[in-house]
Amino acid sequence: MNISLRADQVKPLKTNDNTRLNARVHLTINSNEKALPRLLTFAELENLPDPEWLIEGILQADTLVVLYGPPKSKKTFVALDWANSIATGQPWAGKPVKAGDVVYIAGEGRKGLPARIRSWIESHDGLIPDRLRVHDRPINIAEPSKVKSLAETIRTDGLQPTLIVVDTLARNFGDGDENQAQAMNAFVKGCDALRFAFPGCAVLVVHHSGKDLSKGGRGSTALKGALDTEVKVDSAPKMPTGTISCTAQKDAEEFDPMTFRLKAVGKSAALEWKVAIGWDDIPDQPMKPRAMAKSDSAVLAALDKHPDGLSYGDLHKVTRLAPRTFADAIKRLKTNGKIDASADGVYVRI
Numbered sequence: 001m002n003i004s005l006r007a008d009q010v011k012p013l014k015t016n017d018n019t020r021l022n023a024r025v026h027l028t029i030n031s032n033e034k035a036l037p038r039l040l041t042f043a044e045l046e047n048l049p050d051p052e053w054l055i056e057g058i059l060q061a062d063t064l065v066v067l068y069g070p071p072k073s074k075k076t077f078v079a080l081d082w083a084n085s086i087a088t089g090q091p092w093a094g095k096p097v098k099a100g101d102v103v104y105i106a107g108e109g110r111k112g113l114p115a116r117i118r119s120w121i122e123s124h125d126g127l128i129p130d131r132l133r134v135h136d137r138p139i140n141i142a143e144p145s146k147v148k149s150l151a152e153t154i155r156t157d158g159l160q161p162t163l164i165v166v167d168t169l170a171r172n173f174g175d176g177d178e179n180q181a182q183a184m185n186a187f188v189k190g191c192d193a194l195r196f197a198f199p200g201c202a203v204l205v206v207h208h209s210g211k212d213l214s215k216g217g218r219g220s221t222a223l224k225g226a227l228d229t230e231v232k233v234d235s236a237p238k239m240p241t242g243t244i245s246c247t248a249q250k251d252a253e254e255f256d257p258m259t260f261r262l263k264a265v266g267k268s269a270a271l272e273w274k275v276a277i278g279w280d281d282i283p284d285q286p287m288k289p290r291a292m293a294k295s296d297s298a299v300l301a302a303l304d305k306h307p308d309g310l311s312y313g314d315l316h317k318v319t320r321l322a323p324r325t326f327a328d329a330i331k332r333l334k335t336n337g338k339i340d341a342s343a344d345g346v347y348v349r350i
Contacts, residue, residue, distance in 0.1 A: 051251055051252070052098065052200065053096075053098065054086055054097065054098050054100070054162055054163060054202055055082060055085065055086070055092050055095055055096075055097050055098075056095045056096045056097075057095060057252070057253075057255050058082075058092070058095065058246075058255055059082065059163070059202055059204070059229065060202065060228065060229065060251065060252065061098070061162065061200045061201070061202055062195060062199070062200050062201065062202060063195075063202045063203075063228035063229055063250075064188070064191050064192070064195070064202075064203050064205070064226060064227045064228050064229075065202055065203065065204045065205065065227065065228065065229040065230075065231070066204075066205050066207050066216075066217055066223065066224075066227045066229070066230045066231070067079055067204060067205070067206050067207065067231045067233060067244075068206075068207040068208065068209050068216060068217040068230070068231070068232060068233070069208075069209055069213070069232060069233030069234060069235070070208065070209050070213060071208060071237075071307060071349065072237040072349070072350075073233045073234065073235045073236075073237070073242065074233060074235050074242055074260075074262060074271070075167075075168075075206050075233045076108070076109055076116070076167055076206060076350075077116065077262060077269070077270075077271050078231075078233055078244060078260070078271065079104075079165050079167055079204060079206050080104075080113075080116055080117065080120060081120065081270075081271050082163070082165075082204070083102045083104055083129070083132060083163060083165055083204075084102075084117065084120050084124075084129040084132060085097050086098070086099065086100055086102050086131075086162060086163050087099070087100075087101070087102040087129035087130070087131040087132035088124070088127050088128075088129050088130075088131070090124060090127060092273075093258065093273035093275050094273075094275060098162065099131070100131065100160075100161065100162030100163065101131045101133070101159040101160055101161045101162060102129070102131060102132045102133070102161060102162070102163045102164075102165070103133050103134075103135065103154055103159065103161045103163075103164045103165070104132060104133070104134045104135065104164075104165045104167065105135045105138070105139055105150075105164070105165060105166050105167060105172060106134055106135065106136050106137075106167055107137075107138035107139070107166070107167055107168055107170075107171025107172045107342075108167055108168050108170075108171045108340055108348065108350055109167070109337060109340055109350040110134070110136045110137075110340060111334050111335065111337050111340055112268070112336070112337020112338075112340075112350060113134060113136075113337075115266070115267040115268035115337060116268045116269070116270075116337070117129070117132075118266055118267065118268070119265040119266045119267065119268040119269055119270045120265075120270050122265050122266050122270070123263070123265045123270035123272075133154075133157065133159065135150070135153075137343060138171045138172050138342060138343060139172050140172065140173070140174035140190075141166060141172045141173070141174075141187050141190035141191060141194075142173060142174050142176055142183065142186035142187045142189075142190050143174055143186075143190070144189075144190070144193065146190075147190045147193045147194060148193075150194070151193075151194065151197040151198075154198070160198060161198050161201050162200060162201055162202065163201065163202050163203075163204060164194050164198075164201060164202075164203050164204070165203075165204045165206065166191070166203065166204065166205045166206065167206040168205075168206045168207060168208060169187065169205050169206070169207040169208070169217070169219075169223075170207075170208060170308075171342060171348075173187055178218060178219030178220060179219050179220055180220060181220045181221075181222040183220070184219060184220035184222040184223050185222050185226075187223070188222065188223060188226040191203040191205065205223075207223075208307075209232075213232065213234065216230065216232075216247065217230075224248075227248060228248075228249075228250045228251065229246070229248060229249050229250070230246070230247045230248035230249075231244050231245070231246055231247070232244065232245045232246075232247050235260075235262075240261045240262045240263070241259065241260065241261045241262075242259070242260055242261075242262075243257050243258065243259050243260070244257065244258050244260070245257040245258075258273060258274070258275055259273070259274040259275070260272065260273050260274070261274070268337070293329065293332070295319075295321050295325045295326065295328070295329040296329045296332055296333055296338075298319045298320075298321060298329070299315065299319055299321075299326070299329050299330065299333060299339065300333070300338060300339070300349060302315055302318040302319050303315070303339060303347065303348060303349040304349060305318075306318075307348070307349075308348075309342070309346040309347055309348040310346065310347055311345055311346055311347070312330075312341075312345055312347065315330075315347050330347070337350060338350060
């Protein structure tokens with residue numbers, strides 16, 4: 001629902017009390033003005049604008065969206081595909097897109113983002129997402145002062161985002177416990193604060209699933225109760241193909257499952273959607289793994305066993321590698337976008 005309405009956006013109502021209506025619909029939000037509560041009559045409520053699509057049938061404006069799946073299920077590829085399409089106005093999987101500014105909070109995988117974005121550009125005839133901005137550090141979305149600071153930074157940059165991506169919930173959650181409703185509610189409030197700061201903006205949260213994919217994202221169900229749209233990503237780590245499925249869409253029909261494949265492009269890869277280009281001759285075969293140093297494999301195997309991450313020292317201890325060998329492996333894996341470290345030095349697999 002749009003937070004700001006102008007009088008010329010409201011259809012004529014069956015009431016003679018235009019003075020009361022005009023006073024009410026003049027509300028607006030900007031950097032210097034607080035949002036005022038509105039009390040709407042049924043007639044006014046009925047005449048609010050219809051929900052607006054950012055990607056037709058997929059993402060709506062002014063909503064909280066959760067994109068979830070297990071580790072290495074290509075969630076970030078999907079989120080980036082949406083973000084770049086909106087930032088360029090390029091149709092996504094054959095669907096119309098509303099172009100707009102996009103802010104991507106890269107709490108995970110920021111080292112690998114440049115290569116992924118470059119691959120997207122190369123797979124879209126050199127189309128550069130000029131309206132995309134990346135925040136390359138995690139932000140505690142549950143902390144109001146951090147959200148306010150982010151909003152001020154966005155305004156200072158002259159942006160009016162239609163989409164803000166939080167990748168991932170875990171890396172932008174602060175010190176709270178995802179399983180506690182109070183902590184999750186604080187995170188949801190932070191997402192809502194961003195939506196209210198930029199009327200019409202959708203917030204997309206990339207989230208890890210629990211052990212049972214069918215039960216949605218991990219942690220407190222307070223998130224599931226607050227979201228408007230929920231999308232599941234299902235793809236085996238070494239397979240090039242996967243699906244996205246809509247598991248919740250509050251104000252519209254859930255879209256049908258869609259199939260994608262990850263295709264190597266340049267130094268990384270980009271997604272292709274079956275509904276957009278069609279393919280019948282591509283066997284569903286595992287992607288050929290690139291040759292990898294044993295030390296690199298040891299680091300990745302250790303992080304697979306500790307999905308919440310390890311400090312540099314603990315990771316070194318677990319791998320039992322020589323100090324120099326370990327340091328070289330960490331450097332290679334970060335450069336190749338396989339692992340990342342948070343501001344407090346916790347390493348996770350991407």
